[in-house]
Amino acid sequence: MPSDYFELLLTxxxxxxxxxxxxxxxxxxxxICDICPTYRLCAGEEGEERAFCTxxxxxxxxxxxxxxxxxxxxxxxxxxxxxxxxxxxxxxxxHIRDIIGIR
Ligand code: SF4
Ligand code: SF4
Numbered sequence: 220m221p222s223d224y225f226e227l228l229l230t231x232x233x234x235x236x237x238x239x240x241x242x243x244x245x246x247x248x249x250x251i252c253d254i255c256p257t258y259r260l261c262a263g264e265e266g267e268e269r270a271f272c273t274x275x276x277x278x279x280x281x282x283x284x285x286x287x288x289x290x291x292x293x294x295x296x297x298x299x300x301x302x303x304x305x306x307x308x309x310x311x312x313x314h315i316r317d318i319i320g321i322r
Contacts, residue, residue, distance in 0.1 A: 246270040249293050256284040257305065271304035272297075275312055280305045 234242070250269040252258050261279035262268035268277050272288065286302040288294050301313040308316070316322060 243270055243273055246273050246293060249291075251287055251291050252305065255287040257282070257286060257303070262305070268305075272299055272301075272310050275304070275309040276307075277305040282306075 247269040252262075252269045252271065257280060259277075259280050259282075262277050268279075270293075271277060272294065283303050283306050288299065288302045288304065293299075297310075299310050301307070301310055304310065304313075307313055
């Protein structure tokens, strides 16, 4: 299933902020960022900052090491194409940058 489908769904469903938050929280529980070498404790010892593919850039991670997103079950389910969401932005943001030719 194309990843854009999920973002489209979130947008077109007209989710309330609470519902959208619920979707994000569900994704966070399945996210494996906190075991990634790029993940930093500044992003939250309890892994508060996660699911960057959906929420976009981390507020503090600024160095890229390795990205485990391709091994994340959620990534496979959503058909994600990009990586390093914590430093490069969400799937949609990276996709839009690709379309308009900005890297
Ligand atoms: S694809 Fe990456 S950022 Fe998204 S939930 Fe999985 S590990 Fe987290
Ligand atoms: S988005 Fe990728 S690089 Fe960043 S912490 Fe998650 S798995 Fe690691």
